[in-house]
Amino acid sequence: MPKNNKIGIVVDDDFASKNIPPYPHPIFLSYETPLRIKSILTHFENRKIFDNENIIKLKPKLIDESIINLAHTKYHIDSIKNLSNLGSGFLGEEIYITKDTFLLAKKAIGGTIQAIESVINQDVNQSFALIRPPGHHALREKASGFCIFNNIANSIIFLREKLNYKKKIAIIDIDSHFGDGLVQYFYDDPNVLYFSIHEFDFVEGEIGFINELGEGDGLGKSINFPIPMHCTDDIFLEFMDILEPLLNEFCPDLIIIAAGFDMHFSDPIGNCSLTSNSYFKFTKRILKISNDICMGKLVFVLEGGYNLIALPFCVHAVINALLNEEYEPPTFENIEFLEKCKIEDITKIKNSLKNLLANYWISIQ
């Protein structure tokens, strides 16, 4: 494993100051706030993380509207633009619009493209796009769940259509919620592996079932690993028993992490019970795999994560793992949880998923 990885971090002051939710707190719409990025940047500045010579600050790539049009309908783009020009508005219960929404959402795509291009061009070894609004719920024709445009899908389509990058890509979505927008872009695509780990309500039902495996040439390449509520650090990484052989067999040229941190126990929206240490351990595992199969080409793109105290530690944990440094979790995470899901519950899901995937993957038996 290389000792001195260069880590690119995409930052821009606009992400930390613009598109302020209409209500300060405590309703749902208030959670996707510039304070999410501001809290991360403040934490990094206090700990002099940007002074590390292996950290390279990157700016979002400037893009024009035609790039958004690669992944979204003209109508969707126009409606976001028109509402932004008006200066306010709502799209359902999960999307607020301000005068800054269109430009900031465009910049979030540019930030994601910059993070990916820097890694593909090997200007840096790995990267992290600290962007917002998030993207993995956004659909071609509609915003959804705080997400205006689909940052990762849009970036991949841009790479393929404008930069002629046709290699295989693996997306690992660790946000607490299923990436129902992101999965749809590549459902029939044999060259994009989408693997989602998400909380799942096994009683009431949810989105992101294990038997939604893709279609046509993409069959077997969309993989859902639903986990029960109250999942804790000790059993979270059980999904690696499936993901690791799949990545080795698929052998992508690039791994993109849809990095939501709303499985943290303090998150106001997520229902899992992780600490930041899970994100440290996950990153170490995935970095090792990426070093083995794709020259360490690994990109993190921020999705969810809404507790302003916990989010900076989760991102810090990822950066430390990428830097091959140790990580000391904060003392407020020393908690004995009252409810925990059982290892048997996860083993059952793992075995059911293995049975399904054995039809498509040699490495899964």
Ligand SMILES: [Zn+2]
């Ligand atoms: Zn989420």
